[in-house]
Every structure is written in structure tokens, then in C-alpha cells.
Amino acid sequence: MSAVKGARTKRMPRAVREQQMMDAAVRTFGQLGYRAASMDEIAELAGVSKPLVYLYLNSKEELFTACIRREAQRLTEAVQAAIQPGLTADRQMWAGLEAFFRHTQENPDGWSVLHRQARTHGEPFAAEVARMREEIAAFVTVLIGAAARQGVPPAPGATGSNRSAELADRDVEGLAQALVGAAESLAGWANEAGGISAKEAAGLLMNFAWTGLGGLMHGERWSPR
Amino acid sequence: MSAVKGARTKRMPRAVREQQMMDAAVRTFGQLGYRAASMDEIAELAGVSKPLVYLYLNSKEELFTACIRREAQRLTEAVQAAIQPGLTADRQMWAGLEAFFRHTQENPDGWSVLHRQARTHGEPFAAEVARMREEIAAFVTVLIGAAARQGVPPAPGATGSNRSAELADRDVEGLAQALVGAAESLAGWANEAGGISAKEAAGLLMNFAWTGLGGLMHGERWSPR
Amino acid sequence: MSAVKGARTKRMPRAVREQQMMDAAVRTFGQLGYRAASMDEIAELAGVSKPLVYLYLNSKEELFTACIRREAQRLTEAVQAAIQPGLTADRQMWAGLEAFFRHTQENPDGWSVLHRQARTHGEPFAAEVARMREEIAAFVTVLIGAAARQGVPPAPGATGSNRSAELADRDVEGLAQALVGAAESLAGWANEAGGISAKEAAGLLMNFAWTGLGGLMHGERWSPR
Amino acid sequence: MSAVKGARTKRMPRAVREQQMMDAAVRTFGQLGYRAASMDEIAELAGVSKPLVYLYLNSKEELFTACIRREAQRLTEAVQAAIQPGLTADRQMWAGLEAFFRHTQENPDGWSVLHRQARTHGEPFAAEVARMREEIAAFVTVLIGAAARQGVPPAPGATGSNRSAELADRDVEGLAQALVGAAESLAGWANEAGGISAKEAAGLLMNFAWTGLGGLMHGERWSPR
DNA sequence: TATGAATGAGTGTTCATTCAT
DNA sequence: GATGAATGAACACTCATTCAT
Numbered sequence: 001m002s003a004v005k006g007a008r009t010k011r012m013p014r015a016v017r018e019q020q021m022m023d024a025a026v027r028t029f030g031q032l033g034y035r036a037a038s039m040d041e042i043a044e045l046a047g048v049s050k051p052l053v054y055l056y057l058n059s060k061e062e063l064f065t066a067c068i069r070r071e072a073q074r075l076t077e078a079v080q081a082a083i084q085p086g087l088t089a090d091r092q093m094w095a096g097l098e099a100f101f102r103h104t105q106e107n108p109d110g111w112s113v114l115h116r117q118a119r120t121h122g123e124p125f126a127a128e129v130a131r132m133r134e135e136i137a138a139f140v141t142v143l144i145g146a147a148a149r150q151g152v153p154p155a156p157g158a159t160g161s162n163r164s165a166e167l168a169d170r171d172v173e174g175l176a177q178a179l180v181g182a183a184e185s186l187a188g189w190a191n192e193a194g195g196i197s198a199k200e201a202a203g204l205l206m207n208f209a210w211t212g213l214g215g216l217m218h219g220e221r222w223s224p225r
Numbered sequence: 226m227s228a229v230k231g232a233r234t235k236r237m238p239r240a241v242r243e244q245q246m247m248d249a250a251v252r253t254f255g256q257l258g259y260r261a262a263s264m265d266e267i268a269e270l271a272g273v274s275k276p277l278v279y280l281y282l283n284s285k286e287e288l289f290t291a292c293i294r295r296e297a298q299r300l301t302e303a304v305q306a307a308i309q310p311g312l313t314a315d316r317q318m319w320a321g322l323e324a325f326f327r328h329t330q331e332n333p334d335g336w337s338v339l340h341r342q343a344r345t346h347g348e349p350f351a352a353e354v355a356r357m358r359e360e361i362a363a364f365v366t367v368l369i370g371a372a373a374r375q376g377v378p379p380a381p382g383a384t385g386s387n388r389s390a391e392l393a394d395r396d397v398e399g400l401a402q403a404l405v406g407a408a409e410s411l412a413g414w415a416n417e418a419g420g421i422s423a424k425e426a427a428g429l430l431m432n433f434a435w436t437g438l439g440g441l442m443h444g445e446r447w448s449p450r
Numbered sequence: 451m452s453a454v455k456g457a458r459t460k461r462m463p464r465a466v467r468e469q470q471m472m473d474a475a476v477r478t479f480g481q482l483g484y485r486a487a488s489m490d491e492i493a494e495l496a497g498v499s500k501p502l503v504y505l506y507l508n509s510k511e512e513l514f515t516a517c518i519r520r521e522a523q524r525l526t527e528a529v530q531a532a533i534q535p536g537l538t539a540d541r542q543m544w545a546g547l548e549a550f551f552r553h554t555q556e557n558p559d560g561w562s563v564l565h566r567q568a569r570t571h572g573e574p575f576a577a578e579v580a581r582m583r584e585e586i587a588a589f590v591t592v593l594i595g596a597a598a599r600q601g602v603p604p605a606p607g608a609t610g611s612n613r614s615a616e617l618a619d620r621d622v623e624g625l626a627q628a629l630v631g632a633a634e635s636l637a638g639w640a641n642e643a644g645g646i647s648a649k650e651a652a653g654l655l656m657n658f659a660w661t662g663l664g665g666l667m668h669g670e671r672w673s674p675r
Numbered sequence: 676m677s678a679v680k681g682a683r684t685k686r687m688p689r690a691v692r693e694q695q696m697m698d699a700a701v702r703t704f705g706q707l708g709y710r711a712a713s714m715d716e717i718a719e720l721a722g723v724s725k726p727l728v729y730l731y732l733n734s735k736e737e738l739f740t741a742c743i744r745r746e747a748q749r750l751t752e753a754v755q756a757a758i759q760p761g762l763t764a765d766r767q768m769w770a771g772l773e774a775f776f777r778h779t780q781e782n783p784d785g786w787s788v789l790h791r792q793a794r795t796h797g798e799p800f801a802a803e804v805a806r807m808r809e810e811i812a813a814f815v816t817v818l819i820g821a822a823a824r825q826g827v828p829p830a831p832g833a834t835g836s837n838r839s840a841e842l843a844d845r846d847v848e849g850l851a852q853a854l855v856g857a858a859e860s861l862a863g864w865a866n867e868a869g870g871i872s873a874k875e876a877a878g879l880l881m882n883f884a885w886t887g888l889g890g891l892m893h894g895e896r897w898s899p900r
Numbered sequence: 901t902a903t904g905a906a907t908g909a910g911t912g913t914t915c916a917t918t919c920a921t
Numbered sequence: 922g923a924t925g926a927a928t929g930a931a932c933a934c935t936c937a938t939t940c941a942t
Contacts, residue, residue, distance in 0.1 A: 010920095010926090010927085011919090011920070011921090011925090011926060011927080012926085013925095013926090014925080014926080017926085017927095032347075033260065033345050033346055033347075035258065035259075035260030035261055036260055036346070036347075038910085038911065038912085039911080039912060039913085040910095040911085040912095048927085048928095049927065049928045049929080050912090050913085050928085051913090051914080051915085051927075051928060051929085052926080052927060052928075054912085054913065054914080055926090055927085059912080059913080060911095060912065060913090090447070091449060094447075094449050116341075116344060116345045117345060119341065120258055120341045120342065120345045121258060121261075170421065171429060173414075174411060174414065174415075174421065174426070174429045175429065175433055177410050177411055177414040178407040178408075178410060178411050178429065178430060178433050178434075179407070179433075180410060181406045181407045181408075181409055181410020181411060181413075182403040182404070182406045182407040182410070183403075183406075184406055184410065185402050185403060185405060185406020185407070185409065185410075186399060186402055186403050186406060188406075189398075189399065189402040190399075196395065196399065201399070203446075203447070203448065203449070204396060204399045204400065204403065205403060206447040207437060207440070207441055207445075207446055207447050208400055208403050208404075208434060208437045208438070208441070209403075209433065209434070209437055210437065210447050211436050211437040211440045211445065211447070212432060212433045212434055212435065212436040212437040213433070215432070215436045216432055216433070220432075220436065221432055222315065222319075222428070222431040222432050222435050222436070223428065224316060224319050224320075224428070224431075236901065236902085237901090239901085242901090263935080263936065263937085264936075264937060264938085265935095265936080265937095273902085273903095274902065274903045274904080275903085275937090275938085276902075276903060276904090276938090276939080276940090277901080277902060277903075279937090279938070279939080280901090280902080284937080284938080285936095285937065285938090460905090460906085460941090461904090461905060461906080461940090461941070461942090462905085463904090463905090464904080464905080467905085467906095482797075483710065483795050483796055483797075484710075485708065485709075485710030485711060486710055486796070486797075488931080488932065488933085489932075489933060489934080490931095490932080490933095498906085498907095499906065499907045499908080500907085500933090500934085501906075501907060501908090501934085501935075501936085502905080502906060502907075504933090504934065504935080505905090505906085509933080509934080510932095510933065510934090540897065541899060544897075544899050545899075566791075566794060566795045567795060569791065570708055570791045570792065570795045571708060571711075620871065621879060623864075624861060624864065624865075624871065624876070624879045625879065625883055627860050627861055627864040628857040628858075628860060628861050628879065628880060628883050628884075629857070629883075630860060631856045631857045631858075631859055631860020631861060631863075632853040632854070632856045632857040632860070633853075633856075634856060634860065635852050635853060635855060635856020635857070635859065635860075636849060636852055636853050636856060638856075639848075639849065639852040640849075646845065646849065651849070653897070653898065653899070654846060654849045654850065654853065655853060656897040656899075657887060657890070657891055657895075657896060657897050658850055658853050658854075658884065658887045658888070658891070659853075659883065659884070659887055660887065660897050661886050661887040661890045661895065661897070662882060662883045662884055662885065662886040662887040663883070665882070665886045666882055666883070670882075670886065671882055672765070672769075672878070672881040672882050672885050672886070673878065674766060674769050674878070674881075686922065686923085687922090689922085692922090713914080713915065713916085714915075714916060714917085715914095715915080715916095723923085723924095724923065724924045724925080725916090725917085725924085726917090726918080726919090726923075726924060726925090727922080727923060727924075729916090729917070729918080730922085730923080734916080734917080735915095735916065735917090902942100903941100903942085904940105904941095904942090905939100905940085905941085905942100906938105906939080906940080906941105907936105907937105907938085907939085907940100908936105908937100908938095909935105909936090909937095910934105910935085910936085910937105911933100911934080911935075911936095912932105912933095912934090912935105913931105913932085913933090913934105914930105914931085914932080914933105915928105915929105915930090915931085915932100916928105916929100916930095916931105917927105917928085917929095918926100918927085918928085919925105919926080919927080919928100920924100920925095920926085920927105921923100921924085921925090921926100
């Protein structure tokens with residue numbers, strides 16, 4: 001971020017250089033994709049010679065994996081840091097979404113690495129992201145459950161019973177999947193074309209999904225009769 | 226699909242050969258990605274010599290673009306064919322979703338090309354997919370509007386007015402984006418890990434989104450406070 | 451041999467080009483060694499672009515193996531062609547040795563590939579040469595046996611019995627090994643420093659070894675004491 | 676030999692460090708070959724940092740040369756130490772061979788460096804080994820001469836005259852070459868495949884060569900006719 | 901209509917070697 | 922006496938693309 005193009009600064013401790021390299025790598029991978037990104041380019045952007053990149057990070061694959069891991073951790077940390085345990089479920093979810101949209105907006109290349117590149121280039125990488133996704137999905141699942149117990153939007157004249165209706169595990173998984181997908185899609189759109197703020201995106205998604213989730217918890221179902 | 230490996234059949238009319246090549250290309254691009262797929266591989270899978278591929282399709286980029294266009298058209302056609310004009314808005318949306326999930330399930334490589342590969346490899350290709358996405362989003366927007374007029378899930382004690390509330394264009398776009406994202410994510414999950422049918426996926430998504438959409442139309446809003 | 455440096459002749463049938471490449475490879479490997487030889491160099495010497503070398507011969511390793519095989523076959527063929535079945539054992543051996551020395555003299559690079567390079571660079575290659583060596587050693591063993599039956603240099607007052615004495619298999623192997631080693635060493639010396647003809651080398655080796663072999667067959671032994 | 680892997684012991688006198696490095700180098704060169712051995716590997720095996728290797732031994736080439744020299748000296752010393760001046764020529768030769776086979780068996784990496792690697796990698800190195808070879812060959816030549824004067828295996832009914840026949844210098848050189856080659860070949864075989872002891876190998880070679888040599892000294896000749 | 905023959909330009913990776921401390 | 926940090930130059934290998942037939 002500081003040096004747009006390799007201003008070959010000399011003699012840095014290893015840890016620092018490694019971060020510089022990964023910054024350059026995330027940027028390059030994020031914008032060009034795994035295959036199109038060349039180690040030459042990354043090295044130059046990092047202001048280092050190529051052998052040094054290999055000395056520290058061993059191979060393109062390992063470098064990519066390291067990027068994925070770092071960005072995944074940063075993202076989950078950002079989301080989790082935003083959630084304050086004392087709040088109601090809906091407030092928690094909103095806070096999490098807002099942090100998610102904010103973080104992806106501020107780190108578009110990291111987000112591209114996670115969302116687009118990693119999932120596009122074979123098992124080993126996809127698995128790395130899948131872990132993060134599951135972590136988040138699990139968390140969302142918990143929120144949904146909590147919401148149900150706290151009494152979610154009652155939807156007064158609802159056809160279902162008032163007690164939290166049973167939702168098959170599979171369905172919950174699917175819902176989390178849908179929610180995360182919606183958020184991801186929205187993130188991409190908000191950052192590129194939409195030009196809306198993280199807060200707006202979070203509100204939009206809450207409006208879109210929260211009521212439906214609540215309804216489901218109370219046993220409402222849509223069915224093509 | 227017919228010939229697993231290039232059974233060099235001779236002298237075919239151009240149109241047929243072209244389709245064979247694109248079949249091979251979609252399969253290869255879908256499974257390996259744009260950069261990892263090699264023209265050699267595609268030509269061999271198509272049962273043709275490489276120069277012929279170039280003769281008909283000019284370059285790797287054009288070939289990829291052609292694949293995207295073909296698959297995008299097939300997908301939108303499948304979705305639109307499923308929608309019968311006479312039905313209510315919710316039935317129409319359900320039918321569209323069902324067709325979407327079915328088609329992506331039956332054409333995983335084509336779906337991979339559209340969803341993963343095309344969007345991962347630079348503007349020219351992403352634009353091609355964006356067109357399709359907009360087409361669908363526009364269509365969804367119309368449905369939402371129609372739903373509002375037909376009186377969507379009234380949510381009886383709703384806080385909003387009964388008249389269809391104004392939704393900013395930007396918001397509608399965002400909603401469509403979220404819906405499509407949710408559907409895409411669900412499609413990936415359904416095909417790979419989830420193992421659920423197209424009908425189930427469509428139902429799940431309707432449950433998830435339809436109430437919320439309806440609520441929005443009637444002016445309900447979730448807001449953090 | 452014709453073109454000292456890549457006179458890029460155009461459009462040759464594959465078989466011809468392959469031989470050209472292998473000629474260049476044998477020369478380069480023979481003079482520089484496996485590791486020091488670069489594919490660029492080989493390609494240039496062959497008057498071809500590097501990708502073509504890979505297209506036809508797949509990898510440096512396979513190219514090297516192909517060279518070894520070709521040169522091994524040529525050498526054994528040369529030796530075997532020289533041996534006329536009707537002759538006595540000693541004449542046969544002499545003829546074989548003479549052919550061996552002649553061939554190695556005329557193909558120093560091929561000989562270097564077989565004798566030096568192949569055995570120096572790891573199992574897969576050494577095994578290839580070992581096959582040839584065993585073929586020749588087996589052949590030599592047969593000759594020794596035949597010699598014994600035909601009555602080899604009687605060594606008139608020999609201390610051993612007149613019947614062909616038993617030689618343990620292990621010993622015969624060892625003898626063949628020694629003979630082949632002597633021949634190889636002599637070949638190197640004759641070609642480089644010695645400047646003696648193939649005929650002379652063959653005579654020298656017969657003088658050196660034949661009597662001893664004969665003695666052994668009749669049970670003579672040297673023992674320290 | 677003491678430390679299998681660089682147990683970075685600190686602050687050693689230069690001479691000791693140098694020997695450690697050369698031990699590591701001989702091992703690495705012997706097993707991997709000159710080109711395949713990397714300075715990194717050698718430094719690590721020696722338990723030293725790479726710059727130190729350069730400080731003491733200047734370059735890969737010089738390091739290799741130093742290894743060759745050291746191993747060559749050790750080998751010739753071992754051989755010469757085994758020979759007791761008072762003995763008959765044949766006993767001397769046997770003792771020398773035995774020492775040769777024993778030493779190579781006990782120092783396979785050093786032997787590999789001398790026999791395989793040095794001769795395979797260009798003039799500068801080969802010359803170093805050639806010197807050792809010549810030293811030994813010269814010594815063998817002397818032995819052969821001595822044997823002639825002492826009256827070697829008379830081969831009682833020999834066709835040649837009883838006086839030591841004239842052998843052209845060139846021939847003697849060639850014979851020594853053959854003998855050394857046979858010994859070398861036998862050494863490789865004995866160590867790897869044959870699994871025979873140094874004593875056995877020496878005996879085998881004496882049986883193989885000594886009679887022939889003796890015959891030659893008395894003017895016996897094999898000639899093709 | 902269709903292909904065997906051929907290549908320029910680039911990729912990831914490694915290695916011997918040197919500073920600065 | 923000893924090392925962590927760094928690189929220029931090369932190497933094996935691949936790919937999209939074209940030419941001549």
C-alpha cells in the first residue's frame with residue numbers, strides 16, 4: 001500500500017518482508033487470479049527479488065494458501081469482534097453483517113482472493129475457504145436458533161404455531177448457505193457497482209432475510225400448493 | 226458428452242463441429258478454469274485438431290466468450306420457459322427458481338463457467354455474465370413489483386401502510402442481487418454437498434426470501450435501534 | 451554431424467527430426483554431462499526450437515533415457531555383428547573386443563553417455579546401462595565356458611586338473627565384471643591418451659586376460675602365501 | 676560422520692571446520708554428483724552457514740577440487756601403506772589390491788567422488804584424478820617389471836623365450852590401464868552388487884590378471900590368426 | 901474441410917554467490 | 922569467527938498460436 005511499485009528497501013527482518021510479500025500477493029492474486037498472477041509480478045510489487053519470495057514462502061501454492069489463511073482469519077476476526085454478546089440475536093446479526101460488509105469493502109483484494117480465486121482453483125484452496133465459511137455458517141445457525149427462543153418477529157396472524165417449529169438440520173444448513181451467499185453477492189455488488197455503504201447493505205439484507213427466517217422459526221412455510 | 230475422448234470422426238458440417246468444440250470447451254473450462262484449460266486438451270476432447278479450433282473459433286478468448294454466451298442463453302431460456310404468465314407472482318418465482326436449480330444441477334460445467342470462471346477472469350468475460358445477471362435481476366424486479374400489486378403475504382399487523390411502499394431503485398437492485406446470490410450459493414451447495422433436489426432448494430429459498438420481500442413491499446423495515 | 455550449429459532446416463517428418471534431436475542430445479550429454487547439458491543447447495544444436503524437443507521427447511529424463519537406449523543398442527549390435535558363430539572362442543572374443551573398441555572410438559559421445567553419464571546420474575539411468583552390461587557379461591560368460599570345453603590355452607604344466615574346474619557363479623560374474631571394466635578403461639585410454647587402434651587394444655586385452663581366464667578354467671589359482 | 680545433521684557447534688579452529696565441511700561435501704558430492712549437490716545442502720550437513728563455506732573454500736569448484744585431492748591422497752596412501760618392500764612382486768600387488776578394495780569399500784562416497792563424479796565433470800577435475808591414476812599405474816608398471824626379473828609364473832611350456840621379453844612402454848601403460856580399470860570395475864561391483872570381501876576381490880583379480888601378465892613378460896603373445 | 905510441423909514468449913523454480921553486520 | 926538477508930542468471934517445461942500442405 002505504501003509503495004506502489006517495488007522501492008527496493010534494504011535489509012528488513014524476515015517477518016516484515018513476509019508481510020510485504022503477502023500484501024503484494026493478495027493484491028496480485030485478487031486482481032488477476034491465481035494462474036494469471038506471476039511470481040515475477042508479485043516479487044516486483046513487493047520490492048523484492050523472486051528468489052527471496054521462494055526462500056520465505058516456498059512455492060506459489062504455499063504463498064496462495066498463506067494468503068487465503070491470512071485473509072480468512074482477518075475477516076472472521078473482524079466479524080467476530082463486531083458482535084457484542086449481550087445484544088439480541090437480530091442486533092448481533094446486523095452488527096456481524098455490517099462488519100462483514102465493511103471489511104470486504106476495505107479489503108477488496110483480500111475478499112476477491114477468498115470469494116473468487118480460492119474457490120475457483122481446486123480442492124486444496126477451496127477447502128481452506130470452506131473452513132471459514134463453515135465457521136461463519138455455524139455461527140449464523142446459532143444466531144437463528146437464539147432468535148427463535150427470543151421470540152422473533154411474531155408475524156401476528158401467522159399460520160404456524162407459536163412455538164419454534166422444528167427445522168431439519170439440513171434445512172438450517174441450507175438457510176445459512178443462502179444467507180451467506182446473499183451476503184457475498186451483496187458485498188460484491190456493493191463494492192463494485194452499487195456504491196452503497198456497509199450499513200445500508202447490512203440493513204438491506206436484514207430486511208430481506210430476517211423476517212423470512214423468523215417466519216420459518218414459527219412454522220410458517222411457503223409451499224407451491 | 227457423446228464421445229468421451231476425441232473419436233476423430235471425419236467431415237462434419239461446420240455447425241456441428243462448432244458445437245462439439247464448445248461442448249469440450251465448456252467441460253474443460255468448467256472443470257479446470259480458464260487459464261488451466263489448454264487448447265490442446267480442448268481440441269483432443271473435441272476429437273479435432275487444434276488448428277481447426279482456431280479456424281472456427283479464432284482464439285482462446287473468443288472461444289471462452291462463446292461458451293459463456295451459449296451457457297448464459299441456455300440458462301435464461303430454461304428459466305424463462307418455466308414461467309407461465311398466468312400464474313401468481315409467487316408461483317412464478319417458485320417455478321423460475323426450480324428451473325434454475327434444475328438446470329444448474331444438470332449442467333454443472335456450464336454453471337461453473339458462468340458462476341465461477343467467467344467472473345474470475347477479468348472484465349471482458351465478467352461483463353458477459355453481468356448481462357445475464359441483469360436480465361434475470363430485471364425479471365425478478367418485475368415479479369416483486371407484480372407481487373406487491375397482487376397483495377403479497379399481507380403480514381396482517383404490519384407496521385407499514387397497505388399500499389405498496391416505495392422502494393428505491395437502488396434497493397430493488399440490491400434485493401435482486403441478494404436473491405440471485407442466495408440462489409447461486411444454494412445451487413453450489415445443493416449440487417455438491419447438500420444433495421438436495423431442485424424442488425427442495427426452490428422451496429427453501431422461497432421460505433427464506435419471499436416473506437421478507439413481501440414485508441418490504443408493504444413498508445415493513447427492520448432497523449437497528 | 452552435418453550441421454555443426456542449428457541450420458534450421460524446415461518441415462521434416464517426425465522420425466527424422468527425432469534422430470536429429472537425439473544426435474544433438476548424445477553429443478551434448480556426452481560432453482557436458484546430464485545436469486550440465488541444457489535443453490536450450492540441445493535444441494539449438496539440433497536446429498530446432500525447444501518446444502519441439504519436448505513435443506517429441508517429453509522431458510529431459512526421457513530424452514536421456516532414449517539416448518542411452520539407442521546408444522546401448524547400437525553398441526551391442528556392433529559387438530554382436532562382429533562375432534561369427536563358427537569361430538573358436540578366443541577368436542570370437544577377439545572379434546568382439548575389436549568391434550567394441552572400434553565402435554567406442556567412432557562414437558565417443560555415445561560411449562561417454564553410456565559409460566560415464568548414465569552410471570553417474572541415479573538409478574533409473576544406471577539400470578538402463580546395467581541391462582546392456584549384463585547382456586554383454588552373459589555373452590562373455592558363455593564364451594569363457596565354450597573356451598573351457600574347446601581346450602583353452604593348456605598352460606601345459608599347470609597345477610590344476612585338466613578338466614574344466616568348477617567356477618562359482620559369483621566368480622564368473624566377477625571375472626566378467628573385471629574384463630568389461632578393463633575393456634572400458636582401455637577404451638577410454640585408447641581414445642584419449644593412448645592413441646592406439648582398436649585392433650591393438652583388442653590384442654592387448656587378449657594378452658592380458660585370456661591366459662588368466664584359461665588358467666582359471668583349468669583350476670589354476672593364485673593364492674597369497 | 677559424527678553429526679548426521681548440522682549440530683551447529685560453535686567456534687571451532689579453522690582446520691577442524693574445514694575437515695567437517697569437506698566430510699559433508701564428499702558425502703554430498705559422492706551421493707548426488709557434482710551438479711546435483713547444492714552448497715546449501717553441504718553447508719547444512721556440515722552444520723555451518725553457507726557464507727562460512729565460501730570463506731574457507733572459496734567456491735563450489737574449489738571445494739570439489741579439494742575433496743578430490745583429499746580423497747585421492749587418502750586412497751594412494753592406503754595402497755602404498757599396504758605394500759611391504761621386502762615381498763615378492765606378486766605378494767606386493769596382492770597386498771596393494773587388497774588395500775585398494777578395502778579402502779574403497781570403507782569410503783564409498785570418497786570413491787564415488789574419485790571414480791564417478793570427478794571424471795564426469797570436465798577437464799579440471801578429471802585431470803586431478805588422472806594424476807592419481809598415473810601414480811598408481813606407474814607403480815603397477817614397476818611391479819610388473821620387478822615381477823619379470825624375479826621370474827614370474829614361468830608358464831612352463833611357454834612358447835616365448837625365458838628372458839623377460841621386451842614390452843613397449845606403450846603396452847605397459849596399456850596393461851596398467853587395463854589392470855586399474857579392472858580393479859575399479861571390480862570395486863564398484865564388489866561394493867554394490869557383488870557383496871564380496873576385499874580379500875576375495877583381490878584374489879579374483881590376481882587370478883584373472885597375474886598369469887596373463889606373467890606370460891607377457893616371458894614373451895607369450897596371443898594373436899589373431 | 902482438416903492437419904502435422906513448428907515456435908516466441910513466458911512460467912515456476914533453483915542455485916552459486918555476496919553483502920552488511 | 923560467523924551469519925541472516927538478498928540477488929542475477931539460468932533451467933526445465935508449457936502454451937497459445939501459426940504455417941504449409
